[in-house]
Amino acid sequence: MIEFTNVSKKYPNGVTGLHNVNLSIDNGEFVFIIGQSGAGKSSFLKLISRQEKLTSGELVVNGTNVAKLNRFNVYGFRRKIGVIYQDFKLLPKLTVYQNVAFALEAVGLPEREVRQKAMRAISLVGLGEYMLTYPNQLSGGEQQRVAIARAIANEPEIIIADEPTGNLDPENSQQIMTILKKLNKAGKTIVMATHNYDLIDGEDCRVIKVDQGIIDRNEVMGYYES
Amino acid sequence: MNLKGYRQIVRYIRDGFKNIWNHLFMSLSSVITLSITLSLCSLFVLFAANTNQLTKQIESEVKIFAELFSDVPVDKIVELKEDLESLEIVDTVIFRTNDEEYKDIVGLITGGDEELENFLQSSTDENPLYHTLTIATYSPDDIRELADIIEDSEFVNYVDYGEDSTLDTLIEITTGVRTIMIIIVGILMVLAIFLIQNTIRITIHSRQDELKIMQLVGASIPHITIPFIIEGIIIGIVGAALPILITLIGYPLIFESQSGMFIIPMFQLAPPEPLIFEIGLLIGLISIAISIIGSLLAVSRYALKD
Numbered sequence: 001m002i003e004f005t006n007v008s009k010k011y012p013n014g015v016t017g018l019h020n021v022n023l024s025i026d027n028g029e030f031v032f033i034i035g036q037s038g039a040g041k042s043s044f045l046k047l048i049s050r051q052e053k054l055t056s057g058e059l060v061v062n063g064t065n066v067a068k069l070n071r072f073n074v075y076g077f078r079r080k081i082g083v084i085y086q087d088f089k090l091l092p093k094l095t096v097y098q099n100v101a102f103a104l105e106a107v108g109l110p111e112r113e114v115r116q117k118a119m120r121a122i123s124l125v126g127l128g129e130y131m132l133t134y135p136n137q138l139s140g141g142e143q144q145r146v147a148i149a150r151a152i153a154n155e156p157e158i159i160i161a162d163e164p165t166g167n168l169d170p171e172n173s174q175q176i177m178t179i180l181k182k183l184n185k186a187g188k189t190i191v192m193a194t195h196n197y198d199l200i201d202g203e204d205c206r207v208i209k210v211d212q213g214i215i216d217r218n219e220v221m222g223y224y225e226s
Numbered sequence: 227m228n229l230k231g232y233r234q235i236v237r238y239i240r241d242g243f244k245n246i247w248n249h250l251f252m253s254l255s256s257v258i259t260l261s262i263t264l265s266l267c268s269l270f271v272l273f274a275a276n277t278n279q280l281t282k283q284i285e286s287e288v289k290i291f292a293e294l295f296s297d298v299p300v301d302k303i304v305e306l307k308e309d310l311e312s313l314e315i316v317d318t319v320i321f322r323t324n325d326e327e328y329k330d331i332v333g334l335i336t337g338g339d340e341e342l343e344n345f346l347q348s349s350t351d352e353n354p355l356y357h358t359l360t361i362a363t364y365s366p367d368d369i370r371e372l373a374d375i376i377e378d379s380e381f382v383n384y385v386d387y388g389e390d391s392t393l394d395t396l397i398e399i400t401t402g403v404r405t406i407m408i409i410i411v412g413i414l415m416v417l418a419i420f421l422i423q424n425t426i427r428i429t430i431h432s433r434q435d436e437l438k439i440m441q442l443v444g445a446s447i448p449h450i451t452i453p454f455i456i457e458g459i460i461i462g463i464v465g466a467a468l469p470i471l472i473t474l475i476g477y478p479l480i481f482e483s484q485s486g487m488f489i490i491p492m493f494q495l496a497p498p499e500p501l502i503f504e505i506g507l508l509i510g511l512i513s514i515a516i517s518i519i520g521s522l523l524a525v526s527r528y529a530l531k532d
Contacts, residue, residue: 051442071447079444091436102436106445108234154443 001027002048002158002189007057009043009213017043017052019213025191025206027062027157030184032200033193035210041193044210045160048191049081050074062157079107082151082159086166088143090135090150096122097131100150107154121153122146125179141172148179152188159183161192165199173199234449242456245429252425253461259421260465260516263414264509268473270407271505275496276488277400283494285366290373290387293356296324298381303357306381310361315368324355331355356383415516422461422520426454430524451525458521459514466513470506477502 002025009017018040025031033041046052047059050066059066064077090099100118109117122128125145135143144164151159161180165173177199184190194200200207209217246253294303303321310319336342361376363369369387377385430437440450478498486495 049442075441075444075446077444078442083442089435089439091439103439103443105237106440106443106449108446108449110233150439150443 001025001060001062002191003058003060005058005060007047007059008055009040009047009052010055016040016213018047018054018210020057021213021215023208023215023218025189027189028184028187030181030190030203030205031192032203032205032207033191033210034195034197034200034207035216040210040213042162043213044208045083045162045191045193048158049083049160050077051083075107079154080157082154082156084144084147084151084159084161084164086163088135088140088147088167090143090146092135095132095134096127096138096146096149099135099146100153103150104153109154117153117155118149121149124152124182125149139172140168141175144168144172144176145179148176148183152183156188158189158191161190161194163193163195165194165196170198238452238456241453242460245426245433245453245457246460248432249425249429252428253457256418256421256425256461257465259414260418260462260513261468263411263418263516264466264469264513265472266407266414267411267512268469268505268509270404270411271508272473272477272496272501273407274404275501277404279496280488280493281397281400288366288369288387290359290361290363290369290376290385292359292361292376292382292386293384294359294381295383296353296356298357300357302381303359306379307359310359310376313372315363315365315372317362317364319362320360322358322360324353324357327355327358328353415512418465418516419520419523422458422517423523425461426458426521426524429457430454454525455518455521458517458524462513462517463510465517466510469509473505473509474502 004021004023007021008019011017021044033044035041043052047054047066048061050061050069054067057067061077062080066077069077091102094102097118100121101114104114104117119128119131122131125148127142127145127149130138130142130146135146138146144167148164159180164180165176168176173196180190180192206220207217208215294306300323307319307321310316332343332346336346359376361372363372373385373387376382437450481495481498484495486497487493488495
């Protein structure tokens with residue numbers, strides 16, 4: 001459960017990211033965050049994954065009061081959240097397997113567990129045959145699937161996706177959506193920011209529209225345009 | 227330590243070496259600066275140890291020389307000598323009459339020539355010399371005070387203990403040189419810290435993407451920063467190796483080649499053992515301290531960020 005109570009985010013340069021947001025997202029929901037560039041979508045996601053600190057209000061993510069996290073305990077919280085970006089953020093010198101294993105090693109898992117979890121995650125996104133391939137040898141869609149594998153490898157409860165299909169063609173975008181929906185069906189909460197209305201329309205998901213830091217629309221089974 | 231802890235340490239060390247290998251040139255320049263700094267440190271400590279030894283040797287040679295009027299009866303002088311000997315600070319007191327002194331001088335001038343000796347003794351009836359007392363103390367620190375006491379005696383004509391001797395000049399020079407060396411070593415240490423810090427910053431910068439991902443997936447602060455601190459410690463250990471070797475091998479060689487003395491036999495060089503081992507340990511500790519400070523400064527940005 002993700003619960004925003006009067007949450008505001010103001011950046012040091014005076015820009016308002018979010019203003020007085022109140023909403024909650026249940027476990028296992030698939031939520032689309034839409035809005036124009038600079039509307040506050042990324043702020044919304046970054047607050048959930050605690051990449052940014054909120055300025056005021058209260059944000060509880062799966063029982064953790066995010067505002068109370070400090071640098072010494074935030075890492076434990078981050079392990080429960082998988083993050084996917086538009087630009088994949090893969091390490092070019094590492095193979096597909098190494099990219100996924102790297103994230104698992106970083107949290108200090110034993111080698112055997114790293115191997116098992118990495119291989120399972122890579123298979124889940126359908127890249128089992130590309131384990132030893134380098135990112136630059138893969139298509140954009142495949143690279144994003146590696147990023148998804150990395151995000152889900154440590155079995156997080158929530159997946160945050162910041163425009164994961166932003167750099168992909170419709171076919172690849174659809175593939176990514178299929179994977180995310182599969183993960184959602186497996187019980188993961190998915191919060192995804194997107195501009196891609198083709199993906200939203202017709203899906204039975206909640207749509208939250210952010211406009212100038214304010215929640216403009218919050219509809220179950222929503223559409224890109226109301 | 228459990229298996230997990232052991233595995234983590236192995237990983238940290240492996241990453242530390244990997245970082246060095248990836249920035250070999252920068253790491254080498256840090257190592258060289260550190261080596262120069264620590265070599266100078268070693269030189270400085272060796273210099274200090276030897277000048278200390280030299281000063282002590284010279285100081286231990288310092289004695290009070292008192293001239294007593296020739297008309298003072300010998301029994302009074304013996305009394306004074308016994309009084310002095312009874313003092314705790316006094317080591318030895320040697321009394322020589324003016325006749326003994328005269329004989330010595332005549333002997334020195336004539337060089338054993340009997341004719342000349344007879345001539346000199348017959349040419350004067352009166353012995354112009356004074357009785358003398360030569361007093362040695364256990365500690366050179368007591369010389370000045372004791373000299374003042376002796377000077378107050380009514381029998382004493384003149385007291386000398388070399389207050390304006392070369393000893394003071396020597397101490398002044400060595401103190402000056404020591405101060406300059408401390409300043410130079412201090413500056414070099416700051417420079418070494420700065421260089422190590424920069425080397426590690428460059429490594430951190432080049433691994434920015436990896437670190438970002440590590441933070442995102444929930445790597446703990448020690449997990450992210452320890453490999454960089456280990457990188458610094460490795461630079462410290464490699465940087466200390468050469469100066470330690472130079473000290474361990476070089477100083478005993480100098481000592482041997484000079485037969486343990488400095489120019490004249492009176493000035494003994496400080497014996498290599500245990501001095502070289504102490505300096506080796508000191509250099510090792512300074513080096514590790516410098517490298518830890520440098521790397522902590524470099525990673526502090528990460529450690530302080532959440």
